Amino acid sequence: MKRILCLLLIILVCAAFATPAHADGAVTLKIDDTNVYDGMDKSYQDGYVPRVSNGYATLVLPLIATGDISGNVITATPNLGDASSSPFVFKNYQKTIALNDNAVGGGGTVSSYLVRFDFELKSGRVNGVYPVTTDISAQTADGESVQRSFTSYVTITDGKNPNAPDKTPAPAHQPKIIISGYTIDPDPVVAGGEFTATVTLKNTSDKKAVYNAFVTVSCDSPNFELKNESSIIPLGKIAKDGTVDIEISYKTDLETPAQRYNITLMMEYDNSDAATLSSQGTVQVEVTQPLNVQMDKPRIPESVNAGDTMSLSFQVMNMGRSKVYNARIEISAPGLLPTKTAFIGDIEAGTAAQGKMDIFVGMKSMTEGYKGEDKYGPTSGKITLIYEDEEGRPYTQEMDIFTMINEPVIGQVSAKPEEKPDKESQWWISLLIGGAAIAAITVILVSRGKRKQNEDI
Structure with missing residues (x-):
């Protein structure tokens, strides 16, 4: 029984004097708080504060290792806080620092x-005290990781007063580019x-130029x-x-509907x-479908x-x-006098329409x-088809x-059979009757022709 008690006592004594594995043998980094280095106004133990001047904040952090560091280098990464409220200009500040004999x-x-x-400071920085945490990472000679973080406080006094009332600045005149034509x-x-x-x-500003200008072009049609x-x-x-003038060229396909498009x-x-x-500006382009009328x-x-009338x-x-x-049709030829224009009207795509015209045949004069002197004979002219697009063009x-216009055909005047020889002396009467008939027909033609022309007018 005594042996067992002695053995337990020995175990308790050994446990009481055991040293944790990380206590004295672990390698770490600590601040050299007794010396003043370049960029510092006082040592850390005397209340060092990062220096702020000329738009920069200078943070100095002298570190001493308690043991061997692999390669004698450490990596320092600053954490500047929230980018929206931080006074610092955010960029990659991470750096590797080697062990050196530094002047103090x-x-x-x-x-x-x-x-x-x-650290570069923002032009619109606000006064205040801002924490900066510097994360240090390294490895010992045995390959073990060393991680430390040190927090410093940067005091900004040359910025905006956070308690000052907001002032609404007057809107500054800005140049603007427009489409002038x-x-x-x-x-x-x-x-x-x-x-x-x-x-x-056109740059509408008469005070300021514009720089690095460019135009992006797009169209609202896949055609x-x-x-x-x-x-x-x-x-x-x-x-x-x-x-400044620019040129924009497009090609349209045959399926492009007739309408206005925006570029x-x-x-x-x-x-x-x-x-x-x-x-932003818009250019309007009008597209028409090619007309194909036959x-x-x-x-x-x-x-x-x-004297005839033909249809x-x-x-x-x-x-x-x-x-x-x-759509309408007109005819023009000496001696061919249309009673009126043949009006057809609107014609849908892919359809046909008919029209008729009555033409009175008169003398060419x-x-x-x-300006000719002949009344009858060959005559030539043109039939003209006229139509419009949706814009009225x-x-x-x-x-x-x-x-060929022939002379009017007049029915033959037949004389009655002569019963008595004494009537042969009256042949001249038939001649007078025939002449009178020709004159009457001529008067009728002229009168009808003038009446048709007046109706067209």
């Missing part, structure tokens, strides 16, 4: 890891064709194919009140303070007699993709403006016509 105040050197950061060639654009838009861009090398067009600098120009540029500004040539007799029939076919409007097609 009063002369002499100290073997230490001298960590120094020069443009031309489209050709205009309108026929579906399936190409066009070029020449656009004039437009951009022919420029890129949809982004660089402009560079535009002087105050200055202008959007998004302008981006910098002002003199390097602030990025933007503006007319069957009417059948006109090779010869007609003065012509027309068929007009719309072979295109767009509706045509106010009855046509206004005719007129289009015409012409066909040549030819016919």
Whole structure:
């Protein structure tokens, strides 16, 4: 029993004097708080505070290792806090520091890891005290990790007063680029064709230039194919009140519906303070479908007699993709006097329509403006088809016509059989009757022709 008690006592004594594995043998890093290094006004034990001047905050952190560090280098990474409220300009400040013999105040050197950061400060920084945590990482000669963090406090006094009342600044004048004009060639654009838009861009400011300007081009139709090398067009600098011209080329396909389309120009540029500004403008392009209208040539007799009236029939076919409007037919030839224009009206795409025209055949001299001396004989002229697109622009097609106008055909005046020889002396009476009939017909033709012309007017 005594042996057991003695054994337990020995075990308790040994346990009481055992040393934890990390106590005295662990390698760590600590601040050299007794010396003053370059960039410091006083030592840490005397109340060192990071220096702030000329738009920079300088943080000095002298570290001494309690043991061997692998490669005699450590890595220091500062944590500057929340970017939205921090007075520091955020960038990569991480650095590797080697062990050196660093000069200290009063002369002499100290073997230490001298960590120094020069933090750039924001122009709009706010006064206050801001913590900066420096994370240190290293490895011992045995490959064990060494991690330490040190917090310093940077005091900002040359910034904005956080308690000052907010002042609403007056909006500063800013330059702006606008579309001051443009031309489209050709205009309108026929579906399936190409066009070029020449656009004039203007800097409306008479005080400030713009810099690094460029334009991004887009269109609201999938039927437009951009022919420029890129949809982004660089402009560079535009002087105050200055202008610059750009050219934008597109190709349309045959399926492009007839309507107006928008080409959007998004302008981006910098002002003199390097602030990025933007503006937007629109160029309108009108596209029409190619009109394809065909007319069957009417059948006109090779010869007609003065005094006759002939009726012509027309068929007009719309072979295109767009509706045509106010289709009508006119005829012009000496001696052929239409009673009126053959009005057909609107013709939908892919359909046909018919029209008729009555033509009075008179003497060629009855046509206004005719300068010939002959009244009858060959005559030629044109049939004109007229129609309009949806914008009211007129289009015409012409066909040549030819016919022969003969003298009017007058019925023969037959004399009664002579019963007595003494009536042969009255032959001249028949001649007078025939002459009177011819004169009457001529008067009727002239009168009817003038009446038809008056009706057309």
